[in-house]
Amino acid sequence: MNQRMYQLGSKRSVIREIFEFGKTRAQEIGAENVYDFSLGNPSVEPPACVKDTLLKLIEEPDQTALHGYTSAQGDLFVRRAIASHIRGNYDENADENYIYMTVGAAASLTITLSALCEEGDEVVTFAPYFTEYKVFAETAGARLVAVESDPDTFQIDFEKLEAVLGKNTRAVLVNSPNNPSGVVYNRETVARLAETLEKASEKFGHTIYLVSDEPYRELVYGGVEVPYITKFYTPSIVCYSYSKSLSLPGERIGYIYVNPKTEGAKELYLAVCGAGRALGYVCAPSLFQKLVARCVGKTSDVSVYRKNRDTLLNHLTKCGFSCVRPDGAFYLFMKTPEPDASAFCERAKKYDLLLVPGDDFGCKGYVRIAYCVSPDMIARALPAFEKLAKEYSL
Amino acid sequence: MNQRMYQLGSKRSVIREIFEFGKTRAQEIGAENVYDFSLGNPSVEPPACVKDTLLKLIEEPDQTALHGYTSAQGDLFVRRAIASHIRGNYDENADENYIYMTVGAAASLTITLSALCEEGDEVVTFAPYFTEYKVFAETAGARLVAVESDPDTFQIDFEKLEAVLGKNTRAVLVNSPNNPSGVVYNRETVARLAETLEKASEKFGHTIYLVSDEPYRELVYGGVEVPYITKFYTPSIVCYSYSKSLSLPGERIGYIYVNPKTEGAKELYLAVCGAGRALGYVCAPSLFQKLVARCVGKTSDVSVYRKNRDTLLNHLTKCGFSCVRPDGAFYLFMKTPEPDASAFCERAKKYDLLLVPGDDFGCKGYVRIAYCVSPDMIARALPAFEKLAKEYSL
Numbered sequence: 103m104n105q106r107m108y109q110l111g112s113k114r115s116v117i118r119e120i121f122e123f124g125k126t127r128a129q130e131i132g133a134e135n136v137y138d139f140s141l142g143n144p145s146v147e148p149p150a151c152v153k154d155t156l157l158k159l160i161e162e163p164d165q166t167a168l169h170g171y172t173s174a175q176g177d178l179f180v181r182r183a184i185a186s187h188i189r190g191n192y193d194e195n196a197d198e199n200y201i202y203m204t205v206g207a208a209a210s211l212t213i214t215l216s217a218l219c220e221e222g223d224e225v226v227t228f229a230p231y232f233t234e235y236k237v238f239a240e241t242a243g244a245r246l247v248a249v250e251s252d253p254d255t256f257q258i259d260f261e262k263l264e265a266v267l268g269k270n271t272r273a274v275l276v277n278s279p280n281n282p283s284g285v286v287y288n289r290e291t292v293a294r295l296a297e298t299l300e301k302a303s304e305k306f307g308h309t310i311y312l313v314s315d316e317p318y319r320e321l322v323y324g325g326v327e328v329p330y331i332t333k334f335y336t337p338s339i340v341c342y343s344y345s346k347s348l349s350l351p352g353e354r355i356g357y358i359y360v361n362p363k364t365e366g367a368k369e370l371y372l373a374v375c376g377a378g379r380a381l382g383y384v385c386a387p388s389l390f391q392k393l394v395a396r397c398v399g400k401t402s403d404v405s406v407y408r409k410n411r412d413t414l415l416n417h418l419t420k421c422g423f424s425c426v427r428p429d430g431a432f433y434l435f436m437k438t439p440e441p442d443a444s445a446f447c448e449r450a451k452k453y454d455l456l457l458v459p460g461d462d463f464g465c466k467g468y469v470r471i472a473y474c475v476s477p478d479m480i481a482r483a484l485p486a487f488e489k490l491a492k493e494y495s496l
Numbered sequence: 497m498n499q500r501m502y503q504l505g506s507k508r509s510v511i512r513e514i515f516e517f518g519k520t521r522a523q524e525i526g527a528e529n530v531y532d533f534s535l536g537n538p539s540v541e542p543p544a545c546v547k548d549t550l551l552k553l554i555e556e557p558d559q560t561a562l563h564g565y566t567s568a569q570g571d572l573f574v575r576r577a578i579a580s581h582i583r584g585n586y587d588e589n590a591d592e593n594y595i596y597m598t599v600g601a602a603a604s605l606t607i608t609l610s611a612l613c614e615e616g617d618e619v620v621t622f623a624p625y626f627t628e629y630k631v632f633a634e635t636a637g638a639r640l641v642a643v644e645s646d647p648d649t650f651q652i653d654f655e656k657l658e659a660v661l662g663k664n665t666r667a668v669l670v671n672s673p674n675n676p677s678g679v680v681y682n683r684e685t686v687a688r689l690a691e692t693l694e695k696a697s698e699k700f701g702h703t704i705y706l707v708s709d710e711p712y713r714e715l716v717y718g719g720v721e722v723p724y725i726t727k728f729y730t731p732s733i734v735c736y737s738y739s740k741s742l743s744l745p746g747e748r749i750g751y752i753y754v755n756p757k758t759e760g761a762k763e764l765y766l767a768v769c770g771a772g773r774a775l776g777y778v779c780a781p782s783l784f785q786k787l788v789a790r791c792v793g794k795t796s797d798v799s800v801y802r803k804n805r806d807t808l809l810n811h812l813t814k815c816g817f818s819c820v821r822p823d824g825a826f827y828l829f830m831k832t833p834e835p836d837a838s839a840f841c842e843r844a845k846k847y848d849l850l851l852v853p854g855d856d857f858g859c860k861g862y863v864r865i866a867y868c869v870s871p872d873m874i875a876r877a878l879p880a881f882e883k884l885a886k887e888y889s890l
Contacts, residue, residue, distance in 0.1 A: 148560070153554060350563045353782055376504030
């Protein structure tokens with residue numbers, strides 16, 4: 103069999119290990135006593151429009167059309183609804199002919215990178231980064247190059263970025279709001295990134311594409327703006343998923359939006375279609391395509407995540423821990439009081455706090471705390487964090 | 497951008513071209529006067545259990561669990577239901593730990609071939625074959641080798657098969673009932689195939705896997721048996737999809753079943769999990785996983801397809817055309833009275849009969865007629881076939 107695939111299938115992810123430990127522990131001491139902050143699974147219900155729309159769609163008279171194949175790039179009505187939403191909110195150039203419906207964020211990224219990269223190319227991203235980026239880049243025949251972020255803000259360190267850009271750089275991949283840091287790139291960061299990539303593209307004689315992975319776009323707190331990539335940099339592609347905004351992670355529905363102003367945009371869009379075909383994606387799930395078109399612009403009640411963030415961030419800071427303040431997503435990336443994050447996680451386990459070491463996200467000395475959990479659980483977990491802090495005399 | 501992906505995206509399939517022509521023509525002369533036999537889109541409604549189950553699932557109190565991530569290999573309850581169905585009907589060894597839920601048949605095949613193959617391997621299949629097999633094999637780094645079938649029966653020509661098996665053969669891919677011929681492999685064919693592959697595996701010193709692509713398993717007419725591959729050959733993998741049996745092609749739901757008796761089955765299953773991960777499949781759509789578990793063993797009313805086949809086959813034979821009798825699927829593969837199938841299709845177009853040349857399926861001198869259409873349309877199309885036959889003085 104294929105050895106790369108066997109390795110990928112047999113090496114269980116650290117997150118999954120911790121999650122399984124949590125389930126076993128819950129049987130021993132009761133689920134209410136285990137504080138599992140390991141998974142990025144939305145805890146807030148889908149908005150009412152999800153159930154209402156499903157009920158309406160299911161009653162449609164033409165059941166074969168409802169569940170039938172759509173065109174490979176997605177149903178035209180659906181792509182029009184999404185393009186109109188993007189035009190109204192972010193980018194007046196959005197056009198249904200540059201939208202490709204996908205089976206969620208992982209598909210959006212694998213397809214986009216496969217469309218862009220040739221064997222030996224490099225995809226640059228910024229640590230901390232979502233653990234699967236490495237896998238997606240390698241599927242596209244490319245190598246993931248991670249650049250350390252500014253440790254105080256987790257915004258981009260441009261000196262470090264410039265040092266890695268080169269003749270093999272095909273794309274730069276950003277994720278804002280970020281998993282695992284929760285940090286949102288501000289306008290200044292995005293504008294400077296655009297400028298840097300323009301110069302580098304000229305210097306190295308080929309276009310460096312900017313790919314924006316943004317399943318957390320709507321999960322921002324306190325009116326923070328998430329700058330829209332295509333408005334700052336022309337050779338850009340937005341990868342979106344409804345998993346978090348509509349709390350539908352299992353339904354696998356998202357899209358790719360190729361900036362129509364990009365030189366060769368039409369050809370690039372065709373390469374996206376080709377990559378979808380090559381990877382075995384025939385079309386995105388039909389019923390959920392029709393659903394997202396009717397729920398466009400709606401989100402789950404994200405105020406719950408904001409409250410969770412505030413409660414947890416305040417308490418952790420009071421205990422003496424330190425985190426960069428997350429403006430979005432539903433993660434806190436906390437500095438560990440000892441350099442070995444895995445050792446810290448083991449100590450946390452004694453108090454039944456399940457956290458994920460940052461090592462897998464390309465950052466040593468941190469843990470990820472996924473606060474997409476019930477506010478009750480957070481309240482119950484606070485004393486455990488306090489005890490953990492005391493162990494380190496914080 | 498990636499040139500392979502661009503080519504795959506920009507080269508429109510012949511089937512799609514014909515379908516688009518049909519839509520334009522329908523605007524000119526009315527849809528009822530265009531006889532479009534180009535697409536393999538089920539025309540029969542999903543069975544009642546689909547709507548009933550969806551309505552029940554949507555009312556489940558825990559909406560976040562309903563639409564949440566399942567484990568990567570699929571929900572345990574779902575895999576148990578499917579394993580139990582396979583045990584009860586086909587293979588008493590079936591086990592949920594060897595079932596991997598997929599985003600439909602194309603995903604099942606791309607994942608399976610990626611798990612099996614290394615760069616430079618060969619995947620052997622039998623012409624006529626589904627056009628996308630070549631793409632799926634190439635994504636896995638392999639080369640598709642097509643073997644001509646016995647022209648009288650479209651069963652396997654074993655001399656020709658033996659001539660291509662070699663040290664690079666990693667897998668043999670079968671599709672019964674077949675798209676586009678409608679032919680079902682009988683027990684004799686499958687038993688001899690197993691024997692041939694056992695000998696070849698021994699001769700070349702490595703296992704040759706048998707992959708069975710069977711989305712049409714339940715679409716058979718007149719009590720014809722579809723032998724279950726794992727009962728005949730141990731190193732075997734079944735790729736299944738609910739697209740045709742439940743008329744849900746747009747929802748993208750199927751599974752891979754690795755024969756647990758295969759040497760190294762556990763490792764192979766892990767490679768399947770790894771390939772799913774590498775190709776960007778996080779999990780199969782959650783709602784439809786739960787749906788198929790509750791509709792297991794149910795099918796659409798396939799008697800409609802049988803009537804269509806009988807009407808069309810009788811009429812075409814009466815007109816003087818010749819086809820191998822299809823026992824399953826919803827396709828007729830008809831010999832063209834002139835050697836150039838494309839020229840024949842052009843002539844057919846004059847009578848607004850839209851057929852697909854066999855060249856794309858690896859067989860010259862044939863056309864595919866997809867009879868998954870309304871019986872009314874077939875009745876209206878009969879005179880057109882008659883006129884076409886007269887042109888050739890049949």
